[in-house]
Structures are given as C-alpha cells and as structure tokens.
Amino acid sequence: xxxxxxxxxxxxxxxxxxxxxxxxxxxxxxxxxxxxxxxxxxxxxxxxxxxxxxxxxxxxxxxxxxxxxxxxxxxxxxxxxxxxxxxxxxxxxxxxxxxxxxxxxxxxxxxxxxxxxxxxxxxxxxxxxxxxxxxxxxxxxxxxxxxxxxxxxxxxxxxxxxxxxxxxxxxxxxxxxxxxxxxxxxxxxxxxxxxxxxxxxxxxxxxxxxxxxxxxxxxxxxxxxxxxxxxxxxxxxxxxxxxxxxxxxxxxxxxxxxxxxxxxxxxxxxxxxxxxxxxxxxxxxxxxxxxxxxxxxxxxxxxxxxxxxxxxxxxxxxxxxxxxxxxxxxxxxxxxxxxxxxxxxxxxxxxxxxxxxxxxxxx
Amino acid sequence: xxxxxxxxxxxxxxxxxxxxxxxxxxxxxxxxxxxxxxxxxxxxxxxxxxxxxxxxxxxxxxxxxxxxxxxxxxxxxxxxxxxxxxxxxxxxxxxxxxxxxxxxxxxxxxxxxxxxxxxxxxxxxxxxxxxxxxxxxxxxxxxxxxxxxxxxxxxxxxxxxxxxxxxxxxxxxxxxxxxxxxxxxxxxxxxxxxxxxxxxxxxxxxxxxxxxxxxxxxxxxxxxxxxxxxxxxxxxxxxxxxxxxxxxxxxxxxxxxxxxxxxxxxxxxxxxxxxxxxxxxxxxxxxxxxxxxxxxxxxxxxxxxxxxxxxxxxxxxxxxxxxxxxxxxxxxxxxxxxxxxxxxxxxxxxxxxxxxxxxxxxx
Numbered sequence: 001x002x003x004x005x006x007x008x009x010x011x012x013x014x015x016x017x018x019x020x021x022x023x024x025x026x027x028x029x030x031x032x033x034x035x036x037x038x039x040x041x042x043x044x045x046x047x048x049x050x051x052x053x054x055x056x057x058x059x060x061x062x063x064x065x066x067x068x069x070x071x072x073x074x075x076x077x078x079x080x081x082x083x084x085x086x087x088x089x090x091x092x093x094x095x096x097x098x099x100x101x102x103x104x105x106x107x108x109x110x111x112x113x114x115x116x117x118x119x120x121x122x123x124x125x126x127x128x129x130x131x132x133x134x135x136x137x138x139x140x141x142x143x144x145x146x147x148x149x150x151x152x153x154x155x156x157x158x159x160x161x162x163x164x165x166x167x168x169x170x171x172x173x174x175x176x177x178x179x180x181x182x183x184x185x186x187x188x189x190x191x192x193x194x195x196x197x198x199x200x201x202x203x204x205x206x207x208x209x210x211x212x213x214x215x216x217x218x219x220x221x222x223x224x225x226x227x228x229x230x231x232x233x234x235x236x237x238x239x240x241x242x243x244x245x246x247x248x249x250x251x252x253x254x255x256x257x258x259x260x261x262x263x264x265x266x267x268x269x270x271x272x273x274x275x276x277x278x279x280x281x282x283x284x285x286x287x288x289x290x291x292x293x294x295x296x297x298x299x300x301x302x303x304x305x306x307x308x309x310x311x312x313x314x315x316x317x318x319x320x321x322x323x324x325x326x327x328x329x330x331x332x333x334x335x336x337x338x339x340x341x342x343x344x345x346x347x348x349x350x351x352x353x354x355x356x357x358x359x360x361x362x363x
Numbered sequence: 364x365x366x367x368x369x370x371x372x373x374x375x376x377x378x379x380x381x382x383x384x385x386x387x388x389x390x391x392x393x394x395x396x397x398x399x400x401x402x403x404x405x406x407x408x409x410x411x412x413x414x415x416x417x418x419x420x421x422x423x424x425x426x427x428x429x430x431x432x433x434x435x436x437x438x439x440x441x442x443x444x445x446x447x448x449x450x451x452x453x454x455x456x457x458x459x460x461x462x463x464x465x466x467x468x469x470x471x472x473x474x475x476x477x478x479x480x481x482x483x484x485x486x487x488x489x490x491x492x493x494x495x496x497x498x499x500x501x502x503x504x505x506x507x508x509x510x511x512x513x514x515x516x517x518x519x520x521x522x523x524x525x526x527x528x529x530x531x532x533x534x535x536x537x538x539x540x541x542x543x544x545x546x547x548x549x550x551x552x553x554x555x556x557x558x559x560x561x562x563x564x565x566x567x568x569x570x571x572x573x574x575x576x577x578x579x580x581x582x583x584x585x586x587x588x589x590x591x592x593x594x595x596x597x598x599x600x601x602x603x604x605x606x607x608x609x610x611x612x613x614x615x616x617x618x619x620x621x622x623x624x625x626x627x628x629x630x631x632x633x634x635x636x637x638x639x640x641x642x643x644x645x646x647x648x649x650x651x652x653x654x655x656x657x658x659x660x661x662x663x664x665x666x667x668x669x670x671x672x673x674x675x676x677x678x679x680x681x682x683x684x685x686x687x688x689x690x691x692x693x694x695x696x697x698x699x700x701x702x703x704x705x706x707x708x709x710x711x712x713x714x715x716x717x718x719x720x721x722x723x724x725x726x
Binding site: 086089090156157158159160161162163164165169172173176177179180181 | 449453519520521522523524525526527528532535536539540542543
C-alpha cells in the first residue's frame with residue numbers, strides 16, 4: 001500500500017491521459033477534481049491487486065458520456081458519490097474498495113475523489129489498459145462477469161440503478177440515461193470480488209500512468225524528446241508526425257464521433273494520416289493504408305511537449321505525433337476482438353497487431 | 364372489501380377501456396393477462412380507499428410505452444412482477460397493496476395480475492380518472508408526491524430503478540429506457556402511504572369501470588343504445604357520429620402519435636371531426652372548431668356496440684361515435700392544467716370545460 005496526496009496526481013493524470021488514446025476525459029479537470037477531494041478529505045491509500053483480499057467488494061467509479069460535452073459540463077464531484085452510494089444501497093453490503101474502469105485523464109483520477117470522499121482504499125488496476133467508449137468493453141466481460149447492477153447519477157440529483165441480462169444491455173440502457181442526463185453522467189459499475197479483480201483486471205495501471213507522466217516530465221526538463229519516452233515505455237511505434245489539417249467532429253448518441261486529417265512531409269513528399277474516433281481513436285490510415293486499429297492504442301501527442309491530445313481538443317494547426325502501442329494480449333484473442341475489434345466498430349478490416357503491420361512495412 | 368374472480372373482469376376491462384380515452388392499453392389482452400393470473404393464483408381482494416390503513420404502502424403497477432407496439436409485443440406477466448419486486452427491494456420494506464396508475468384496458472387489469480401473483484390486496488382507485496400518456500400526469504404530482512423511486516422491467520429480464528428530482532425527470536428517464544426495451548415495458552411507481560392515497564388519488568375507478576361495462580353490456584342485450592349509457596354515466600356529450608375517413612399514425616419516442624379524420628352528415632351537410640392523439644385523444648376539432656380538449660375525456664366508441672376503440676385500433680371505415688365527458692375537477696385547476704392542459708401538449712389553445720363549449724354552441 002502507498003499513500004497518494006494532492007501532488008502525487010500531477011504525473012498520474014498526464015500519463016493516464018496518454019493511455020486514454022484520445023478519450024478517458026480531460027486530465028486537467030480530472031486532476032483538479034481528485035486534488036480538491038484529497039484536500040478536503042485527506043490522502044488516498046492505494047493498494048495493489050496482490051494486496052487485495054479475495055472477499056473484498058470492489059466497484060469502479062467513472063464518468064460516462066461524450067467528452068465534447070464533459071469539457072463544458074464539469075462535474076462537481078457529488079454525482080459520482082451519489083452513484084457509488086446508490087449502488088452500495090442496492091447491493092445491500094458495504095463496498096470495500098474502488099478502482100478505475102479505464103485509463104484516462106478523468107477516469108484514472110475520479111476514483112481518487114471517490115476513495116478520498118468515502119475513505120476507502122483505491123485498487124491500482126483498470127479494466128481496459130487504455131480507454132474504450134462503451135461499458136461492456138472491459139476485460140471482466142471476457143470472464144463472464146457482470147457490469148451490472150450499475151448506478152448512474154447526474155449533477156441535478158437524478159439517479160438510476162440498472163440490472164441487465166448482459167453487459168451490452170448495461171451499455172445500452174446507461175447510454176440512453178446518459179443522453180437524457182445531458183450527455184455526461186457519473187457511474188459506479190462492475191461490482192467484483194477481490195478474487196475476480198485478480199483474475200480479470202489489469203494490475204498496476206495507476207503506477208504505469210504515474211511513471212509514464214513522470215518520464216514525460218523529466219524528458220521535457222532535460223530537453224530530451226518526450227515522445228521517445230512514451231514509445232519506449234509502451235513498446236510502441238511512431239506512426240506519423242505532422243499538423244492537424246482538418247477535424248470533423250459531432251456529438252451523437254452520447255459519443256463524440258469524427259475524423260481527424262493530419263498532413264506531413266516525408267522524404268520530400270506530402271503524406272497524410274486519417275484518424276477515426278468514437279471518444280477514443282479507433283483506426284489510423286496512413287496514405288490510404290491502415291497502420292493501426294483498435295484494440296491497439298493509438299495516441300496523439302503534442303510533438304514538442306509529448307502532452308496527450310484528447311479527441312475533443314484536436315484543432316486545426318496542432319503539431320502532433322501519433323504513436324501506436326500494443327494492447328493487453330487478452331484483447332487480441334477472438335473473444336476480445338469480438339468485443340473491441342475493428343469489426344465491432346463497423347470497419348470491414350481484420351485486426352493485425354500494430355507491431356506486425358510495422359514489421360511488414362519495414363521489410 | 365370484495366373479491367374479484369376471473370369472470371368479474373369482463374365488464375371491468377370494457378368499462379376501463381372507455382375511460383382510457385383511446386389509450387391505457389387493449390382491454391382484451393389486459394383481461395386475459397389478469398384472468399390467467401387469477402386462474403393460477405386465486406381471486407383478488409379489492410379494498411376501497413376508505414378501508415385502507417393510513418400506514419399502508421401502496422404501489423401502482425402499469426404498462427408503459429406505445430400502444431401500437433403493445434398490441435404486437437404482448438407481455439407474459441412476469442415483467443410487471445419483476446418491476447414490482449425490484450421496487451420493493453429498493454424501498455427495503457414490504458409493499459402492502461397495489462393499485463392502478465390510470466384507467467385503461469390494460470392499466471386497470473394489470474394490477475389484478477400483480478395482486479393475484481403476489482397475494483396482496485388491490486386498492487380500488489387510480490391517479491388520473493382516465494388515461495394520460497406520461498408518468499408525471501398523475502394527481503399525486505399536484506400534491507407534491509413523488510413518482511420515484513420507480514422500477515421498470517422488460518420481458519428479457521432487464522430491470523432499472525430510477526430515482527429523480529421530480530416527476531418530469533421520472534418520465535424522461537423511464538421513457539428512454541422504455542424505448543430501449545422495445546417501446547413497451549412494465550413499471551411499478553408512486554409508492555404512497557395509505558394516507559397519501561386517500562388524499563391524492565381518485566377512489567372507486569374500478570367500480571366505475573365495472574358498472575360502465577355492465578351497463579354497456581345490458582344495453583346491448585336489451586337493444587338500447589349503449590352510447591346513451593356511456594353519456595349518462597359519465598355526464599358527457601356526444602360530439603360526433605360518422606366514419607373514420609383517414610388515420611395518420613406513427614410510433615415516435617415511445618408514443619403512438621397521430622391524427623384521425625372522421626366524416627359525417629348533419630342536417631344534409633358534410634361534417635368532419637379531427638382527433639389528435641398521443642396514445643390518448645388530446646383534442647377534438649369539429650368543422651374547424653375545437654369542441655373538446657385534454658384533460659376532459661374524449662372517447663371514441665363503435666356506434667353500434669358502444670365498444671371503446673383505442674387509438675392504435677382506429678381504421679378506415681370504422682363507424683364511430685365520439686363522446687366527451689368532464690375530467691376530475693382537480694385537473695381543471697391552474698396547477699392541473701399546467702400538467703395536462705392543451706398547452707402542455709403543444710396546442711396554443713385555452714382549456715374550456717367541455718360542458719361550457721357545448722352550452723355556448725347550443726345557446
């Protein structure tokens with residue numbers, strides 16, 4: 001166990017937003033929310049997955065909705081507590097720990113706010129090893145574990161508890177409620193035992209995010225290339241360097257969907273990269289060829305600072321570098337690809353691991 | 364207290380569908396559902412509002428959605444029990460009675476199925492004195508009583524419990540969930556004490572429905588005009604007699620919305636009546652003049668048999684008589700009209716009680 005105080009969140013929010021692959025929420029807002037809770041209630045005890053008792057009751061706390069809305073409709077911090085308490089009441093037993101559903105600027109920091117406010121420890125883990133746009137896209141789904149009962153709350157005081165026949169139905173009902181709540185809401189979901197957490201989640205995501213953030217920060221200070229750092233820590237490849245030439249984005253059915261066009265120069269020739277996204281980056285197409293797809297991580301970073309750029313922040317003229325990195329191996333199985341592969345998102349493309357695409361291109 | 368067995372539901376379903384003003388569900392399906400539950404579990408004890416203990420816990424059970432869908436997606440009877448039990452669990456105390464949210468072919472009979480299956484008494488009352496399309500359109504809303512927590516369930520096994528800041532929000536969230544569930548779902552809502560039921564609900568609606576159904580049946584048998592019976596029992600007026608000339612209907616946002624054109628002859632001249640509906644009939648326009656609006660009851664009856672015609676059943680060529688009757692006086696207050704008056708439904712019309720319109724026209 002370690003204790004995380006207000007200042008410990010700086011690097012973590014930065015690194016988590018890199019892992020968020022364009023989604024997972026704004027790291028600045030997320031950091032402020034968690035810091036404010038820690039200032040008010042005291043520091044947070046973070047436990048590793050190994051330290052968890054098998055009979056612990058662990059619930060993920062997260063934000064749900066369209067990031068385009070979230071940056072303007074900033075949570076006040078009470079919504080997530082309301083969702084958490086509603087689920088605890090529904091379960092009829094005390095929730096012993098909280099954890100993260102995904103890695104992301106907000107979704108890695110919100111659980112700190114919950115842990116601080118409710119004085120419960122936070123488990124250093126997440127269910128994706130990145131961010132994905134839908135609730136069923138969590139590794140526990142592959143283990144037959146249920147996302148529901150889940151609770152959802154808004155800033156006005158509305159709450160719903162949903163219990164469904166499968167995790168796709170959880171997503172479906174929660175998404176409609178999220179849209180009604182103003183396209184962003186706070187949720188508590190995947191009530192798992194400690195044993196189930198150990199079996200199905202990814203351990204150490206917070207530690208990874210913090211280390212990544214710290215390395216980016218050091219590189220900046222020491223005038224090294226921060227993008228090299230991201231690439232080497234995540235075993236990734238550079239896909240592209242260039243300027244944002246166009247962004248086409250719309251908020252639809254509770255998601256931010258769209259396409260971003262990047263323009264660059266390589267060996268004296270004009271080159272292009274197209275990114276398609278649904279909250280997170282789903283696919284990268286370089287000069288007409290697919291060079292990375294979900295579930296691999298596609299990360300857009302400011303070329304100069306290595307700062308992650310979320311999909312809702314993308315703007316004409318930004319100078320960015322796109323890095324891709326391998327996802328958790330469980331997402332690469334047939335069962336995993338059925339949940340988060342390119343075909344689930346409507347692309348008629350077979351998934352090929354990013355390192356294989358790169359190897360094929362360079363040979 | 365009286366006991367209602369299988370056969371006692373024949374007249375009740377017929378009369379309730381008249382009071383349903385075009386909505387409230389199909390009386391045939393409603394009757395079968397309740398009769399099947401009574402056959403399986405035994406007769407239902409019906410108590411009057413006066414017999415109710417002040418500390419009773421009374422919950423309404425109902426169907427929610429678009430009647431156009433409900434006639435094809437027939438409930439199996441388990442959904443409403445699931446909703447009822449989910450709300451009971453959420454409340455954390457036993458529900459002692461069920462009752463009707465509204466009068467209607469299904470919504471007056473479904474509570475019999477719940478009462479039979481759960482072996483609890485049914486309170487002879489409803490919250491509208493008719494049917495209305497939205498959840499907040501219940502008299503308890505005028506008393507500041509809450510529709511939520513409410514539970515909603517589908518035939519697949521999905522359940523949600525919703526707790527909102529006001530009854531409009533209950534409607535909003537429950538409507539979205541209903542649409543996801545396939546445009547029809549079963550609900551349990553308005554958990555009220557016996558004292559609150561006495562204060563805010565309409566007593567004796569089941570008795571009224573049964574008596575109305577019995578009178579229509581007697582009139583048919585004795586070759587009297589069954590429409591005279593409806594008119595005199597409800598203190599109503601005949602608005603129109605004619606044939607259905609056109610029906611324009613669409614299922615939208617969980618409602619059946621549309622318009623029905625009737626054509627008739629009066630004193631050697633062609634006459635017309637236009638009915639606009641949202642599940643229930645909202646407004647009647649005769650030869651270009653508004654002759655009745657919500658919250659007054661606008662009932663379409665088969666001219667020959669007096670059988671109520673629901674909005675989803677309206678078809679070209681049907682010979683019908685339209686009768687309007689006064690609503691509960693509480694709906695005619697400013698507070699009532701804000702909830703169910705013509706302006707709430709988007710019509711730029713002042714509400715005038717149907718008997719005043721008739722008096723003005725005949726003078």
